[in-house]
Amino acid sequence: MLAVSRRLALLALVAMALFGIAACGDDDDSSSSSGSATTQEQPAGKKIKVGLVTDIGGLNDRSFNALANKGLQQGKSELGVDVRVITSKSNADYVPNLSTLAQQKYDLVIGVGFLMAEATETVANKFPNTKFAIIDVSQQGMKTKPKNVQGLLFKENEAGYLAGYLAGLYAKDNNINTVSTVGGQKIPPVDHYIAGFQAGAKAANSSIKTLNGYSQDFVDQAKCKELALSQIARGSGVVFQVAGQCGLGALDAAKQEGKQGIGVDADQAYLGSHVLTSATKKVDVAVFDSIKDAQADQFKAGTDRIFDVKTDGVGIGKISSAGAKYQADVDKIKAQIASGELTDIPDTVGGK
Amino acid sequence: MSVARQDFTERLWGSFKRPEGPEPSRRKAFAREHIPAWIAIALGFLAWLITLPPFLVRTWIPSLILGLIAFTLALSTLYGGEKRYGAWAMIAALGGTAGAYGATRSGVANLEAVVVWGALMAAMLRYATPLTFAALGGLVSERSGVVNIALEGMMLMGAFFAAWGADKSDSWLIGILVGVLSGMALASIHAVFAVSLRADQIVVGTALNFIALGLTGYLYVDIYGDQGTPDNLPQVPELKLPTDSLGFIGEAISNLNLLVWGSLLAVLLVWLYVFRTTRGLRLRAVGENPRAVETVGIDVFKIRYLAVIASGGLAALGGAFLSIGFVHSFGENMTAGRGFIALAAMIFGRWRPWATLGATLLFGFSSALAQRLPEFSEQAATLFQALPYVLTLIAVAGLVGRSTPPAADGVPYQRESG
Numbered sequence: 001m002l003a004v005s006r007r008l009a010l011l012a013l014v015a016m017a018l019f020g021i022a023a024c025g026d027d028d029d030s031s032s033s034s035g036s037a038t039t040q041e042q043p044a045g046k047k048i049k050v051g052l053v054t055d056i057g058g059l060n061d062r063s064f065n066a067l068a069n070k071g072l073q074q075g076k077s078e079l080g081v082d083v084r085v086i087t088s089k090s091n092a093d094y095v096p097n098l099s100t101l102a103q104q105k106y107d108l109v110i111g112v113g114f115l116m117a118e119a120t121e122t123v124a125n126k127f128p129n130t131k132f133a134i135i136d137v138s139q140q141g142m143k144t145k146p147k148n149v150q151g152l153l154f155k156e157n158e159a160g161y162l163a164g165y166l167a168g169l170y171a172k173d174n175n176i177n178t179v180s181t182v183g184g185q186k187i188p189p190v191d192h193y194i195a196g197f198q199a200g201a202k203a204a205n206s207s208i209k210t211l212n213g214y215s216q217d218f219v220d221q222a223k224c225k226e227l228a229l230s231q232i233a234r235g236s237g238v239v240f241q242v243a244g245q246c247g248l249g250a251l252d253a254a255k256q257e258g259k260q261g262i263g264v265d266a267d268q269a270y271l272g273s274h275v276l277t278s279a280t281k282k283v284d285v286a287v288f289d290s291i292k293d294a295q296a297d298q299f300k301a302g303t304d305r306i307f308d309v310k311t312d313g314v315g316i317g318k319i320s321s322a323g324a325k326y327q328a329d330v331d332k333i334k335a336q337i338a339s340g341e342l343t344d345i346p347d348t349v350g351g352k
Numbered sequence: 353m354s355v356a357r358q359d360f361t362e363r364l365w366g367s368f369k370r371p372e373g374p375e376p377s378r379r380k381a382f383a384r385e386h387i388p389a390w391i392a393i394a395l396g397f398l399a400w401l402i403t404l405p406p407f408l409v410r411t412w413i414p415s416l417i418l419g420l421i422a423f424t425l426a427l428s429t430l431y432g433g434e435k436r437y438g439a440w441a442m443i444a445a446l447g448g449t450a451g452a453y454g455a456t457r458s459g460v461a462n463l464e465a466v467v468v469w470g471a472l473m474a475a476m477l478r479y480a481t482p483l484t485f486a487a488l489g490g491l492v493s494e495r496s497g498v499v500n501i502a503l504e505g506m507m508l509m510g511a512f513f514a515a516w517g518a519d520k521s522d523s524w525l526i527g528i529l530v531g532v533l534s535g536m537a538l539a540s541i542h543a544v545f546a547v548s549l550r551a552d553q554i555v556v557g558t559a560l561n562f563i564a565l566g567l568t569g570y571l572y573v574d575i576y577g578d579q580g581t582p583d584n585l586p587q588v589p590e591l592k593l594p595t596d597s598l599g600f601i602g603e604a605i606s607n608l609n610l611l612v613w614g615s616l617l618a619v620l621l622v623w624l625y626v627f628r629t630t631r632g633l634r635l636r637a638v639g640e641n642p643r644a645v646e647t648v649g650i651d652v653f654k655i656r657y658l659a660v661i662a663s664g665g666l667a668a669l670g671g672a673f674l675s676i677g678f679v680h681s682f683g684e685n686m687t688a689g690r691g692f693i694a695l696a697a698m699i700f701g702r703w704r705p706w707a708t709l710g711a712t713l714l715f716g717f718s719s720a721l722a723q724r725l726p727e728f729s730e731q732a733a734t735l736f737q738a739l740p741y742v743l744t745l746i747a748v749a750g751l752v753g754r755s756t757p758p759a760a761d762g763v764p765y766q767r768e769s770g
Contacts, residue, residue, distance in 0.1 A: 058683075060578060060580040213726065220686070222678060222679050223723075226478070226720070229471075234465060249679050252681070271583055272583060
């Protein structure tokens with residue numbers, strides 16, 4: 001085939017091309033390096049570097065990861081910080097993604113989701129000078145309790161309770177005797193939502209039946225749609241999706257069958273009139289607040305920060321026209337939770 | 353093998369010697385010596401069926417009796433030398449009895465919740481449709497002698513471009529057309545490399561899978577960004593039939609997507625074309641002995657090109673069903689390995705259209721069931737998800753008998769010079 005010299009030249013060309021591509025890969029180091037975490041007090045607006053590592057659901061889940069990114073971009077536009085988002089495609093990506101950001105001397109690295117709890121603990125211990133914030137994970141619950149991590153926790157069961165209460169009221173007036181939930185995986189944040197939802201539905205409508213299922217997947221929409229369809233076939237009139245991007249399939253099933261759906265994390269009312277309401281979780285607020293704190297050197301590492309109805313960290317989204325007449329009732333319950341009058345909302349999904 | 357070991361295995365299997373006769377793969381499935389085995393399998397199924405809704409027999413005794421009869425028949429089949437049929441009969445007998453026992457021990461409410469035949473059948477068809485299209489595509493390609501591992505990539509292209517086409521043109525029909533064209537385009541690359549350039553067909557197929565994944569992912573993020581595909585994406589309509597009251601089959605077919613029916617039609621058309629027309633005969637001949645076909649004056653390259661491109665179109669149809677027919681949106685890598693399961697279905701079906709349909713329906717049924725089984729045990733939910741893949745393993749491990757591909761499958765054809 002090619003003469004030896006020509007082959008060597010070709011090889012050298014390919015090698016150079018590869019080096020060139022590799023060199024172009026990283027575009028953040030060239031920005032300013034003034035964002036060191038140990039500088040003295042500077043006027044607000046200092047340019048720190050904030051990185052976000054998303055969960056496997058991806059940025060298109062229109063709920064969890066999308067909200068986190070929204071908070072990040074808000075930080076960029078309002079606070080002027082440098083931001084970067086890395087999406088994780090599988091569980092194996094968590095540690096490499098988090099480490100990449102820490103190695104590049106990011107001031108604040110935010111992990112999104114319960115599934116990356118261990119990864120965050122590992123990387124935080126390896127990079128004690130970088131601040132970490134992790135959503136849905138308790139720093140106090142970590143084995144080594146790293147001092148540079150802040151856990152951002154949400155009382156999803158309160159949001160679920162509000163959504164469930166609305167669902168129960170709607171079901172009572174519309175001759176529906178079953179409501180159902182479609183979970184992604186059986187992890188604490190998901191179960192908090194479901195437990196709260198079931199409790200709220202029973203409080204509004206004591207004879208209501210609840211169904212629950214897990215798709216074991218936060219990504220494949222077809223799985224959640226099948227699950228929702230089988231729940232609807234068993235009589236469910238309201239489907240609460242707690243499955244990120246996969247859950248969009250469940251909402252699609254509700255739309256297709258003419259039933260009501262309830263969104264999660266973000267306000268998913270824009271998806272259509274079939275969305276009765278959404279159980280909202282202000283992940284964007286949590287992310288933005290962390291960035292603001294880090295910028296002002298007030299980041300409280302080594303603790304947990306809890307967002308609940310009282311602090312307006314979780315709540316209920318826009319109620320569609322189908323449920324508009326229950327707005328007052330739901331607001332009343334919300335006030336009761338906020339004031340502490342209504343307590344003991346379960347956060348674990350019990351046996352059948 | 354050492355002499356001692358050879359002697360041992362001969363004595364072990366000695367009583368199960370296969371009778372003299374033609375090769376097993378050519379003996380008819382329903383030949384006289386196989387009938388006891390089929391009865392045993394039927395009885396095994398029956399034993400389990402009577403404990404399920406709507407019959408719900410609550411004692412184990414009838415099932416046990418049926419199981420024992422099946423077991424005896426299975427034993428006799430094995431002693432008659434039919435190892436494979438005997439094995440399946442034994443599995444059916446034991447499995448049916450065990451399943452019946454499990455069903456009688458489970459709560460009636462659980463059983464009624466899980467075994468809803470109408471919904472199960474509908475879910476089975478929905479899950480099987482993309483598999484059927486892709487498996488048919490693989491079948492057409494492999495019957496012409498070109499191995500097509502890139503079914504997954506072609507499916508993904510079909511899924512994305514069908515969604516994009518439907519979005520841009522506001523019509524699901526054009527969406528399907530665009531999707532099919534994109535699958536064909538990817539397949540044409542496969543054809544060039546596999547047929548003309550005689551590259552290793554598996555390597556080319558794998559590369560195309562990656563290309564499709566990257567291309568669709570990139571275009572998706574580029575065109576649809578963070579918000580994803582629009583919510584008013586044109587959808588392939590459902591075909592509503594007034595058969596709701598005709599038992600569980602009527603219930604199952606009363607509201608199926610057009611493309612689900614399309615997949616069944618495609619099986620019929622592919623079977624008619626490949627096995628009942630002259631051109632189909634040429635296609636199969638090219639897959640078995642291309643040199644002989646060339647001597648008759650038929651262009652082997654052209655037939656292989658057309659077959660591979662057609663396979664791309666078929667696989668893309670499967671993807672189009674996923675995106676605009678079922679989920680009504682596109683997500684990165686939404687096919688999630690279905691193309692490979694379709695390959696297994698094709699092998700399970702021995703490169704024959706109707707058997708392939710049977711295989712995809714089996715996979716669909718196992719998925720539909722696996723999704724409802726967590727009713728019995730939530731802890732084992734993830735385990736049930738493995739059910740379709742376990743079936744795939746059984747299928748390709750050869751428990752369905754020797755699955756012989758077309759003779760010239762995977763071998764690039766080289767025209768003799770001069």
